[in-house]
Amino acid sequence: MDDNKSAVLLCTCGKQLGLSFDFLESELKKSNLTASVKVEDLVCQEEGLVKISDLLNANGGHLVIAACTSQKIQPRIDQYLKENGIDGSQIQYVNIREHSAWVHEDVDEASKKSLDMIHGTLARSATSVPLVPETKEITNHVTVVGGGIAGIESALSLSNLGYDVTLIEVSDQLGGHVKHLPIVAPTGKSGKEILSGRLEALENDNKITILTKTRVKFATGEMGDFTIHYLTEDSDDELTLKTSAVVMATGFKEFEPIEMDEYRYGKNPDVITQFQLSRLITEGTLARPSDGGPVKEVVMVQCVGSRSEDYKKDCSKLCCTFAIDNSLEILKQIPDANVSVVYMDIRVPFEHEMVYKESREVGVDYIRGRISMVWEQDGNTRVKIYDSLMNEYLDVSSDLLVLSTAILPPDGVFELSETLGYVIEDDGHIKDLYGKLRRNETRRRGVVAVGAVTRPQFVSESITDAQAGALILHNELQGGKIQTIMRGAILDVDDCVGCSLCAQQCPRGVPLMIEQTDSEETSEDQKILFKAIIDTLNCHSCGVCQSLCPTGATQLNFLTNDQMWSEIEAILEGAGPDYPITLCFYCEECAVSTIDIAGTLKMEYPASTRLIPVPCVGRVSIIDILKAFEGGASSVMIAACETDRCHVGGTGNEIAQVQVDVARDILNAIGWKGERVDMFRMFSAEPERFTTAIFEMVRRAKELGPTPVHKGTAGKWMEADK
Amino acid sequence: MIKVSDPVLIIGAGVAGMTAAVELADSGIKTVLVEKLSTTGGNALNLYKAFPTDDCFYCFEGNRWRPGIRKCFYRSALTEQPNIDLRMNSQVEEITGAAGKFSIKLDIGPQYVDPKKCTMCGLCIEKSKAFSLVSPQCQPQAVSFDPEIEDEGTAVAAEKCPTKAINLEAKGTKITINVSDIIIATGYHEMKPVNVDEYGYGTHPNIITQLELAQILDPLGETKGTLLKPSDGKPAKHVMMVQCVGSRDENYYPYCSKICCVYALKHAAILTQEREGVDVSVVYMDIRTYDRHEKYYRDTREAGVEFVRGRVASIEPQKDDSLAIIVYDSLLDKYLKFSVDLFVLSSALEPSPGSSQIIESLGLKSASGFIGATNPETEVVVGNRIYACGSALGPSEVPESVTQARAVVSKILQNRK
Secondary structure (H helix, E strand, O other): OOOOOEEEEEEOOOOOOOOOHHHHHHHHHOOOOEEEEEEEOOOOOHHHHHHHHHHHHHOOOOEEEEEOOHHHHHHHHHHHHHHOOOOOOOOEEEEOHHHHHOOOOOHHHHHHHHHHHHHHHHHHHHOOOOOOOOEEEOOOEEEEEOOOHHHHHHHHHHHHOOOEEEEEOOOOOOOHHHHHOOOEOOOOEOHHHHHHHHHHHHHOOOOEEEEOOEEEEEEEEEOOEEEEEEEEOOOOOOEEEEEOEEEEOOOOEEOOHHHOHHHOOOOOOOEEEHHHHHHHHHHOOOOOOOOOOOOOEEEEEEEEOOOOOOOOOOOOOOHHHHHHHHHHHHHHHOOOOEEEEEEOOOOOOEOHHHHHHHHHHOOOEEEEEEEEEEEEEOOEEEEEEEEOOOOEEEEEEEOEEEEEEOEEOOOOHHHHHHHHOOOEOOOOOEOOOEOOOEOOEOOOOOEEEOHHHOOOOOHHHHHHHHHHHHHHHHHHHHHHEEEOOOOOEEEOHHHOOOOOHHHHHOOOOOOEEEEOOOOOOOOHHHOOOEEEEOOHHHOOOOOHHHHHOOOOOEEEOOEOHHHHHHHHHHHOOOOEOOEOOEEEEEEOOHHHHHHHHHHHOOOOOOOOEEEEEEOOHHHOOHHHHHHHHHOOOOEEEEEEOOOOOOOOOOOHHHHHHHHHHHHHHHHHHOOOOHHHEEEEEOOOOOOHHHHHHHHHHHHHHHHOOOOHHHHOOOOOHHHHHO | OOOOOOOEEEEOOOHHHHHHHHHHHHOOOOEEEEOOOOOOOHHHHHOOEOOOOOOEOOEEEOOOOOOOOEEEHHHOOOOOOOOEEEEOOEEEEEEEEEOOEEEEEEEEOOOOEOOOOOOOOOHHHHHOOOEEOOOOOOOOOOOEEOHHHOOHHHHHHHHHOOOOOEOOOOOOEEEEEEEOEEEEOOOEEEOOHHHOHHHOOOOOOOEEEHHHHHHHHOOOOOOOOOOEOOOOOOEOOEEEEEEEEOOOOOOOOOOEOOOHHHHHHHHHHHHHHHOOOOEEEEEEOOOOOOHHHHHHHHHHHHOOOEEEEEEEEEEEEOOOOOEEEEEEEOOOOEEEEEEEOEEEEEEOEEEOOOHHHHHHHHOOEEEOOEEEOOOOOOOOEEEOOEEEOHHHHOOOOHHHHHHHHHHHHHHHHHHHO
16 A cells, blocks of 8 residues: 555546546546545445445545545545444545536547646545544633623533633622613513512522622633733732633723713713612602702613714614613603604614603604703703704703713723734724634634623623633533644744734634743744644644745645645646646635536636645745746636635635735736736525636636746746846 | 434525534434424525525534535535434424434435435436436436426436436335424424515516515526516616515514514625616614624615615516516605616515424414414423424524523433533
8 A cells, every 4th residue: 555645536426527538537547646546426425435335444544535625525424434433534535526527518628628627636645644523621611701791691601501600899798780770671670679589599500600890901821721910909910810711791881972072961960871760760769869859851862972973973772772771761760751752773683662652652752863962041051952854953951861872892801802912902991713603703713702892782682692602612622632623723932933924813823932941042033932732632624824924834634735735736737838728716705606506506717727636825925926827827816715804713814805806916026927817705595606717717727827836937937137 | 311323303404404414423412303394494495695605505503523614505415314314305294202202203205316326417307307417516416307397208217317226116205203392393384475465476577575585586587687677588777675475464474574674785795896787765663773784784775775764565567578566755755756667576485384283283382373482581492392483483594593592402402411
């Protein structure tokens, strides 16, 4: 058995693929990287799975499967092999169905393309290594920052899931904003009622440690091994605790409209915020703050600071419901009060609408318009309202002017982001990993954010968020045993020159720079003070660190530089001036889906294309692009996810864009025409994005003509200049 | 005593149900995922672009089984995961027993095509019209068979199928299973506003709902994403949308359907920014773009979408196929005349059919016909070992459905520790 030879298993898809399998078989047998070639009709069925096991056993795990998309057959094959205790980690897949036979009418052309892609995959397979699963034991402890409803629910959920929890609250008591709410929509209960059972559960839970009057200063380490540095009021020293993960649940801050002169907030004591009104109602002290006089006339103003270009651009979501609930509470306490609500749009989701209707029925007056002026006259607060429906101005007197002010991110979010490694949204809240499906995860593994720190949320939503956040951490921590997914970046510390590019650019903040304390031996000017470390267990295997590393110190264990470069060379074997080839690197996320769907829909495109998969396009370096031209490609395209929609949770595609831009500059500088390389964004709902792109790059390949490599002038330009 | 190995029943394989299934599967809990249609994905499969991310609706979360932040439906491998027992074309017929040991009678539809055997090679589709691919993203990845349109090629297709995946004699079966917990993820249904006389739905082909518009905008749909009038297949230039059709209306549904403003404006954004020469007006009472969705309101105003606060007073079809519409503008206190090619109704989202039966048979609370929580502050717990997530609880966005599904799984795991 030759170590770098692989078996090749070709699937005919039940003899339904328009490919010449005789040609493929005879050509592949000629390759010195081929151990054997088998043609099967149905690799995905039982007989095919048995064949795969046999070939793996006979070839030391080196196997190339040329069939339909690996996105579909790989799970089935993996499951079968797992059940049978066979290691399939070195199997390399090449898609000859959706990426070739289904999209090229011409059988000879499709066969030729398939052959080249199998050759490329054989080259990648030649130096593959088995990937062994690993586990890491960690402390079974999570830290929850913030003792409001979201933090409390997080602590209880995590404790129920078997974790020790430290709950840290900056103020002297738990309960956050909720404890001051007279009524919590849509429950009909007060904030205190909602909290009481939970506070009792906290008290009786010996797995939960509560630290009040405590402020988190910063954190070090990473998932499974964080150290939280904190200060308490009772001690002058900074204290630390060891924890495996962090829940950010620091809630929100109510906007104080001091700068908005038109409302006289901060100058006239009878002008208060909606939350201040909630407190007055809850505490049973509903009276005019200025003189303790009775409250008869109440004017509420919505969207103070929200939906405003100057303060908060977005809607604060909760204020309409709060205003309506408080209006009803006022009328309960003071039945002859008059409450008016001045609004732009009343926004009450789902059944809150019925509460809105009820409030209108009991006499709350809704005025669509804006406040134009507030002033004091004879000890009274006067308000001028523009009613946009009646197109007229109203002058009214009010005992209380209640401002529904914007809901803002809490203090301290930014400071902690620097060491906890999450990203901040434009509006100052903690940014989610992916807006549609990963709302509670942050960029940093092991740090989740729940409740209003992510966006304004109703109490019920915060509770749901906290429960979901606990599950996410449980999935990661697995009760104290983190399991690796085997694929990841491996760093050879001897080759690291301490440039820190990987640590700066990793989309998930995995590489850490560690001070080299034992580097005294080298001379002072050569001493590398910091070197990177990568915990492969935390890695999302995108390959960004690899494409940026100047020395090749960090490489993906399933796609090393050597593997990629030999694949590029092999796949381009037939390329030349008479056969211009467009080489496409595609990510195995949105791009592979788009290309697969284009295949399923049998959308034709030129067969002069060769496709190489990468986990994320962030893996593609300038060198890889230049290697493609060196190997004879006429144009190179990168197929990536849409802007700001990177699947590894960050910037893999943006880093690829930088690599492409620099590669273009280099090509232009040496006279090779930068348009030969380009990057395209796509998603599978619009498969024509891929076909349009590939037509464009094939056109450029033809129109720009032979490259200097084809002409044999490559590398000679310096002499020519002389 | 509930064991970790006891299975959980999930009713409905839309975004919420699928999420609950894969999260439970990850934690080693067996699930029976019951879906009445022939593909999973629910409403999301027909919605093209999703808010708030504006990328496809085909996204589905990765799990330990399919690592990654998200994957397309077609890659979600639901039929391959050992802990998920996916039952397509199936319905729950009866639930008896108590919490922890529910007995479920399932009506399993005939399985004409074995999804584990089908390779989607396309042979049967060539031979017979009775076979089709519901969507390239369908999950399970298999062709569908419609016995109603059986033709002379059908038997040939079954005969020639390389994997013998087709069984034309397939019959439905009834089985009874025992489960410890039940998750209701039955989603929503867009009301067909046939009874809302003032909008003339059903009387003219160019009066459609938002979900129907989504399918016109879908590049994978019949019109390949071009905005064409259903009446004559010619381009539509003037589009009017009307909000709160059947919502916030005592005659139909008193609640706000919550997400229609956002998806109407998402459609308005696609029409004005990604299609040529289309103008859009939106007739509304209140625009409810909560939280960061306000961006859609800002962007569409900037893109020239005209917002008219008021109500539609009359609709008159014209000889040239256009619709003459009179709108009462409550801000200007005037009646305005419009001529439009396509009239799009943001129709109420109602509980999916069967919700009332589930509520009754399990003795659950009702929230305007949707499943109501036992304690409203804990929205996903609806009974003793009975949970609900997604739009079964009331109109929900995709991210909310996903978060709720995870909360359900979190609660189930907490109960089993």
